[in-house]
Amino acid sequence: MRSAKYKAIITGAQRAMPVVLGYVPIGFAYGVLAGKSGISEMNTFAMSLLLFAGSAQFIAVGLFAAGAGPAAIILTTFIVNLRHLLMAASLAPFLSRWKRSTQAFFAFELTDETFALHSTKAASLETCTLEALSLNVTAQSAWVFGGVLGILAAGLIDDIRPLGLDYALSAMFIGLLVGQCLDFIRLLTAIIAGIVATTLYLLGLEQLYVIVASVISATIGLGVEQWIKQKSS
Incomplete structure (x- = not known):
């Protein structure tokens, strides 16, 4: 039993490695930017530990540097993270037998x-609790570690853009997306989501474009999938 638990933990950590490779440099960039904006080292660390929301943390740092008030920062962070409701809702049916505290x-x-990694094995989440939690903990640990490195290096780096760290997140998403596109429906959904999200962003919908694009592309993908099933039956 103990060896099975150990194997599940190791498997979860191994599955998180693609995310770790992206989180460490992006967390580093966050730590540097937070230090440059005047946020204390303790608060920079606490944000990664207690909030753990990459894009929201970067936005919060930018708003803080611009002199925005607490209400504006909290509201903006809430709006940016609304997409997590969709992700959690899609995985919730597979977690019904988990304890509330574990959920x-x-x-x-x-x-x-x-979420991208969990969705590929969603059906097995019910029986792979330790593996799923290990994946999440490993990912957050990498993010926190990167942030700590950034905090320590904040006084030594004037501008992170020449280092190309801002592309690490995009590269990681591309890698995860490729692993998701296993059939025609998923590929079509991904393409539609990219087109819609880009269009909405260019039209000025800067906060909700991801959520709207996700809903539209998922609806179209589901519709196409049902149409194909009806044609083949």
């Missing part, structure tokens, strides 16, 4: 990247 801990550490 809460899982949801707290759920991100875009870990």
